[in-house]
Amino acid sequence: MKLSEKLAILEEEERRASQGDSMASMPPAARRRPVKARTRRGADHWDANKRKVLDLVREEMAPRMAALSGPALAGEVKEALDRILQREDVQVSPLERRKFVRELIQDALGYGPLDPLLQDPTVTEIMCNAFDDIWVEREGRLHPTDGAFTDDVQYRQVIEKIVSAVGRRIDESSPMVDARLPDGSRVNAIMPPLALHGSVLTIRKFAADPFEAKDLVNFGTWTMDLALVLEACVRGKLNVLVSGGTGTGKTTNLNVLSSFIPEGERVITIEDSAELQLQQPHVVNLEARPPNAEGQGEVRIRDLVKNSLRMRPDRIIVGEVRGAEALDMLQAMNTGHEGSLTTVHANSPRDALSRLETMVLMAGYDLPVRAIREQIVSALHLIMQVDRMPDGRRVVTAVTEVQGLEGDVVLLQDVFRYRMLPGEGGRPGGELVATGLRPKLVDRLESLGIEVPAKVFRAPVVTPEPSELRGRRARVPSPRELAEPERAR
Numbered sequence: 015m016k017l018s019e020k021l022a023i024l025e026e027e028e029r030r031a032s033q034g035d036s037m038a039s040m041p042p043a044a045r046r047r048p049v050k051a052r053t054r055r056g057a058d059h060w061d062a063n064k065r066k067v068l069d070l071v072r073e074e075m076a077p078r079m080a081a082l083s084g085p086a087l088a089g090e091v092k093e094a095l096d097r098i099l100q101r102e103d104v105q106v107s108p109l110e111r112r113k114f115v116r117e118l119i120q121d122a123l124g125y126g127p128l129d130p131l132l133q134d135p136t137v138t139e140i141m142c143n144a145f146d147d148i149w150v151e152r153e154g155r156l157h158p159t160d161g162a163f164t165d166d167v168q169y170r171q172v173i174e175k176i177v178s179a180v181g182r183r184i185d186e187s188s189p190m191v192d193a194r195l196p197d198g199s200r201v202n203a204i205m206p207p208l209a210l211h212g213s214v215l216t217i218r219k220f221a222a223d224p225f226e227a228k229d230l231v232n233f234g235t236w237t238m239d240l241a242l243v244l245e246a247c248v249r250g251k252l253n254v255l256v257s258g259g260t261g262t263g264k265t266t267n268l269n270v271l272s273s274f275i276p277e278g279e280r281v282i283t284i285e286d287s288a289e290l291q292l293q294q295p296h297v298v299n300l301e302a303r304p305p306n307a308e309g310q311g312e313v314r315i316r317d318l319v320k321n322s323l324r325m326r327p328d329r330i331i332v333g334e335v336r337g338a339e340a341l342d343m344l345q346a347m348n349t350g351h352e353g354s355l356t357t358v359h360a361n362s363p364r365d366a367l368s369r370l371e372t373m374v375l376m377a378g379y380d381l382p383v384r385a386i387r388e389q390i391v392s393a394l395h396l397i398m399q400v401d402r403m404p405d406g407r408r409v410v411t412a413v414t415e416v417q418g419l420e421g422d423v424v425l426l427q428d429v430f431r432y433r434m435l436p437g438e439g440g441r442p443g444g445e446l447v448a449t450g451l452r453p454k455l456v457d458r459l460e461s462l463g464i465e466v467p468a469k470v471f472r473a474p475v476v477t478p479e480p481s482e483l484r485g486r487r488a489r490v491p492s493p494r495e496l497a498e499p500e501r502a503r
C-alpha cells in the first residue's frame with residue numbers, strides 16, 4: 015500500500031476517533047496538548063524512532079540526493095519513507111503516525127521545527143539558542159516557542175544545510191557565517207568556540223509582500239506628511255541616510271524610500287546580504303563576498319561601491335555603511351550620483367554623523383576632521399532616525415536636515431520629531447510631528463519643480479488640557495504653609 019493511501023486511512027481513523035471526543039471542539043493549540051504533554055520517556059521514544067527512520071532515509075537517498083531538488087526530491091524522499099516504514103518496526107501509535115510522518119518529511123526536506131515558524135506570517139524573526147531553545151519575534155516582541163530539534167545533531171545538520179546551499183561553510187575555522195534561505199530570508203549562524211554555549215542561528219524572515227509607504231503610515235511608523243516629504247526628497251535626488259539601532263527597521267525604511275525612485279532610473283544596490291526588494295524595472299543587485307577557506311576572494315562593500323561607479327548608475331543604494339565604504343559613498347554622493355540612499359547603525363542623527371566620521375577615518379587617509387565634515391555636509395541632505403519602542407512598535411523618531419557647517423560644528427535642524435504622549439490603557443503612545451521649521455531643502459526641491467505643501471511643516475497647535483493648565487498655574491501658598499518651615503526651625 016502506498017504511503018498516501020495509508021495516510022488517507024489514518025486520517026479517517028483519526029477523524030473517527032476524534033468524533034465525540036470533547037477535544038474536537040477545542041482550538042487547535044489546545045488539541046495538541048496531549049502530544050506536548052508526552053512524558054519524557056514517550057518523547058525520547060518518539061525522537062529515537064524519528065532518528066532511526068531519518069538515518070535510514072538519508073542512507074537510502076545519499077547517492078541520489080545531490081542530483082535532485084524540488085518536487086523530484088520530495089517525491090523520492092516520500093517513496094523512501096514509504097518503503098522504510100513498511101519494512102522497519104516503528105512503534106508509533108496509529109493516531110500519532112500521521113504527525114510522525116509529517117515531521118519526518120519536514121525534517122528530511124525542510125528545516126525541521128523551523129518550517130512552521132517560517133510559514134507563520136506573524137513571525138518576523140526566529141532565534142535558536144540551542145536545539146531545544148527556539149524564540150520568535152512577533153509584533154516586535156520576543157516569545158519562546160515549544161518547538162525543538164530532535165537533538166544537537168539534527169540542529170547542526172539544518173544549520174549546515176542552510177549554509178552550504180549558498181556555497182558557504184561553518185566549522186571551527188570559520189565559526190560565523192551569513193547566509194540566505196531560498197525565499198531570501200537573512201540567516202546568521204555562529205558556533206563554538208565563539209558562541210560559548212553551542213551554535214546560535216538567527217533568521218530575519220523575508221517579507222513575501224514587502225512593506226509599502228501606506229503600510230508604514232498604517233503602522234504609525236510614518237505620517238502622511240512625512241511620506242509626502244520623503245517622496246519629494248527622493249524624487250528630487252536628495253541624499254538620505256537612515257539611522258537606527260539593530261532591528262529597528264532601517265532596511266525596511268530604506269526599501270520603502272527606494273520605492274519613490276522614478277522608474278526610468280538605473281539603480282544599483284550593494285549589500286552584505288541581499289535583502290532589499292526594489293520593484294523598479296531597472297535594478298542591479300550586488301552582494302559582497304566573504305573570504306574563502308584560504309582567506310582569499312573577499313569582495314568588500316567598498317570594492318562594490320567603487321565598481322558601481324563604472325556601471326553608469328543613476329542611484330547607488332548601499333544596504334548599510336559599516337566601514338571605509340562610507341568615504342566612497344560620500345564621494346559618490348558628492349560627484350554626480352545624487353539621490354543615493356544608505357543606512358547606518360546609530361542612536362541619533364548627531365551620533366550618525368560621528369559614526370560616519372569614524373568610518374571615513376577607517377579608510378586610512380589622514381584626513382583632517384574639518385575636511386571630513388565638509389564632505390559629509392555637502393553630501394548628506396537628510397537623516398531619518400528610526401527606533402523601536404519598548405512595546406515593539408517601530409517609529410521614526412526624527413527627520414533632520416543637515417544644514418551646513420558653522421565653524422567646526424555641523425548644523426542639524428529637526429524637521430519632524432517624535433513626541434511622547436500618554437497612550438491608551440496605560441500603554442506608551444506618541445506621534446511624529448513637524449517642528450514648524452521650513453527646511454532649506456524645500457528651496458532646492460522647488461527649483462526642480464517639486465512642490466511640497468507648506469502645511470506639512472506646520473507644527474500642530476497644542477491646546478493644553480484644562481487639568482494640565484491647572485497643574486501649571488502658580489499656586490500661592492497659604493500663610494499657614496508659609497509659617498510651617500519657620501516653626502520646624
Ligand SMILES: Nc1ncnc2c1ncn2[C@@H]1O[C@H](COP(=O)(O)OP(=O)(O)OP(=O)(O)O)[C@@H](O)[C@H]1O
Nearest residue numbers: 138230233235259260261262263264265266267408
Ligand atoms: N515599521 C515597521 N513596523 C513593523 N515592523 C517592522 C517595521 N519596520 C520593520 N519591521 C520589521 O522589523 C524587522 C527588522 O526590520 P529591518 O530588517 O528593516 O531592521 P534593520 O534595522 O535593518 O535590522 P538590522 O540592524 O538587523 O539590519 C523585520 O522583521 C521587519 O519586517
Ligand SMILES: [Mg+2]
Nearest residue numbers: 264265266334
Ligand atoms: Mg538591516
